[in-house]
Amino acid sequence: DVKVTQSSRYLVKRTGEKVFLECVQDMDHENMFWYRQDPGLGLRLIYFSYDVKMKEKGDIPEGYSVSREKKERFSLILESASTNQTSMYLCASSSPGIWDRSEEQYFGPGTRLTVT
Amino acid sequence: GQQVMQIPQYQHVQEGEDFTTYCNSSTTLSNIQWYKQRPGGHPVFLIQLVKSGEVKKQKRLTFQFGEAKKNSSLHITATQTTDVGTYFCFISGTYKYIFGTGTRLKVLA
Numbered sequence: 001d002v003k004v005t006q007s008s009r010y011l012v013k014r015t016g017e018k019v020f021l022e023c024v025q026d027m028d029h030e031n032m033f034w035y036r037q038d039p040g041l042g043l044r045l046i047y048f049s050y051d052v053k054m055k056e057k058g059d060i061p062e063g064y065s066v067s068r069e070k071k072e073r074f075s076l077i078l079e080s081a082s083t084n085q086t087s088m089y090l091c092a093s094s095s096p097g098i099w100d101r102s103e104e105q106y107f108g109p110g111t112r113l114t115v116t
Numbered sequence: 117g118q119q120v121m122q123i124p125q126y127q128h129v130q131e132g133e134d135f136t137t138y139c140n141s142s143t144t145l146s147n148i149q150w151y152k153q154r155p156g157g158h159p160v161f162l163i164q165l166v167k168s169g170e171v172k173k174q175k176r177l178t179f180q181f182g183e184a185k186k187n188s189s190l191h192i193t194a195t196q197t198t199d200v201g202t203y204f205c206f207i208s209g210t211y212k213y214i215f216g217t218g219t220r221l222k223v224l225a
Contacts, residue, residue, distance in 0.1 A: 102208035
């Protein structure tokens with residue numbers, strides 16, 4: 001059974017703290033993604049990676065960075081957490097797909113981050 | 117930039133009624149995917165459509181891709197309480213991954 005795991009289901013941090021969210025997949029997928037989900041806004045792409053050490057900005061990268069040192073692991077970093085980063089964070093992975101058609105994405109359970 | 121509009125935002129139906137959600141793009145799409153997210157859960161892939169005018173069925177769910185490949189719909193026949201959740205369309209391209217805003221479905225027993 002395919003699996004994407006995230007390090008925490010719930011996290012509470014203080015403003016200004018550095019926050020690490022970890023994601024691990026066991027499907028040998030090349031692509032990995034970080035989204036945030038907010039009511040009424042759907043899922044918005046923060047960053048994605050199509051290979052080890054490769055990363056691309058998504059639609060809302062400001063205030064975030066990522067790291068992919070190993071194929072199975074993709075980390076999201078909030079350098080200095082702010083209250084407007086309180087959200088649900090979802091990690092996903094997928095095979096690379098063909099041309100401009102992506103394969104299905106497999107999601108982790110999500111991390112609900114609260115910044116106070 | 118590319119926009120993906122999904123309507124309606126919310127839909128409450130009586131159990132047994134039909135339900136449809138629509139996804140509209142400002143540009144021609146190469147493909148579209150649909151996902152379902154149960155309350156408290158994470159999105160789960162339902163289907164991918166690729167061809168113009170394509171129609172695919174999964175039991176009570178019917179997915180359609182428009183002839184111009186700019187819109188898509190998901191129709192559920194005779195809804196059940198297990199259909200509750202949020203349905204998202206998803207479009208992708210070269211280094212492009214965009215989810216629709218979702219339609220939240222409530223089914224009243």
